[in-house]
Amino acid sequence: MELKFYIESGIIESFVLGLASDEEVAELQHMRKLYPELDTEVEFVERRLERAAFDEPAMPPVEIRDRVLQKIRWEQGHAYSDPSSNYTFINIQPKDGDHITVHRWWKVFFIIFFIMSKVFLFLAIFYYLKYRLSQEQRSDNLHQMIRQEQTQSPLL
Amino acid sequence: MLIERLVIGDPAAKELLYDRYAGALYGIVLQLVPVKERADEVIVKVFFWAFHHIAAFQTSGHRTLFAWLLRKTREFAIKEALPETALTGKELMKQEEGVLQQFYMILPADQQQVFRLSYFKGLSITTIARLLALPEEQINDILKDAMKSFRQFLKETWN
Known part of the structure; x- marks a missing residue:
């Protein structure tokens, strides 16, 4: 009771x-x-x-399910990775066929590659302009020399 | 069994847990947090938490995974809830629907007030007593009466 x-x-x-x-x-x-x-x-x-x-269920948006399941896949990927390995990976989205997983060093490599490409582009434009300037100066000098020769020749 | 599979970290079991309970929990969350973005966030947090703390279910005192998840859902929802003054009215989605709201609507005014502050707002008995300028014992009695009513409500509707 x-x-x-x-x-x-x-x-x-x-x-x-x-x-x-x-x-x-x-x-x-x-x-x-x-x-x-x-x-x-x-x-x-x-x-x-x-x-x-x-x-009275109300299904959450599909992207919420994707977020939760993506986390499961990501953790699963980690669980099966070699624990003794010293490699660190940027996990983009494994095992769905549309994404790849690359080593962290690729990020550094691409940043250096991008910066170097900009430096080389700048140098190429700089030296091209310098070359054009020197060409113009040379042609000006040549014209001057010809004019000088022409002005001197009637006197001879 | 689903719990054993979850404890060993079976990804298919985690998917099953989400598919089985996300809808029912989301329905409850929308009664507690009537802002869609925040309700979505609560669901993500609850399932991440559940996947990592599934072993705690055995010692929680709960007999069903749903009740165990619901308890944590409410905790996260209370943290995510906006103050009522910040709501514009446009974001209210399931305020008048759902089991808890239906139960709330049938309560007498004093029980409504205490149940709302206790369950939906997560306030302690001491805080509610201070807010309503009533003795703690009286708040306790009102909440107990509300729980008796909840028992009747569940038995009559979903027995």
């Missing part, structure tokens, strides 16, 4: 919803040891709440 009164007090519902105080939870756990039938009652309440929630 006392147990029935205890169950009817709503303590199990309070525990299931996370509203029971620490003392109430400790008391419930103690009572569950004394009366194992309370375990069945906890399960009944949880199943009722589960049925109620399943009656």
Whole structure:
């Protein structure tokens, strides 16, 4: 009778919803040891709440599922990697066929490659302009020399 | 069994856990956090947490994975919830639907107030007592009455 009164007090519902105080939870756990039938009652309440929630589900957006599952795949990839290896990888998205996994050093390599390509491009433009300038100066000098020769030749 | 497979880290079991419970939990989250982006974040956090702490289920005192997940969902949802003053009304999606909201609507005014502050806002009995300028014992009694009503509500509707 006392147990029935205890169950009817709503303590199990309070525990299931996370509203029971620490003392109430400790008391419930103690009572569950004394009366194992309370375990069945906890399960009944949880199943009722589960049925109620399943009656009105709202599916989260697909991208949420992708985010959660991507994390699982990523962790799985790590779990099966060689733990003794010193390599560090940037895991982009393994095992879906559209993405690749590359070594961290590729990132450094591409940054250096990008910077060097810019430096070489700058030098190429710089020396091209310098070359054109020297060509123009040379042609100006040549024209000057020809003009000088032409101005001197009538005197001869 | 699903729990054993989860404990050993079986990825297919993790997928199954998500597919089985994400919809039901999301329905509850939208009652607690009526902002879609924040509700999405709660679901991601709950499942990441569950995958890493599945061994704790055995000692949690819960008998079903759903109840265990729901408890953590509420904890994360309360952390993600915006203060009511920050809500514009446009983001409210499932405020009038769902099992918890339906139950809330049938409660008398005093139980509604205490249940809302306790379950939806995550406030302690002491804080609620201070907010409502009532003795803690009275708040405790009101919450107990609400839990009795919740027991009846569940038994009558989903027995």
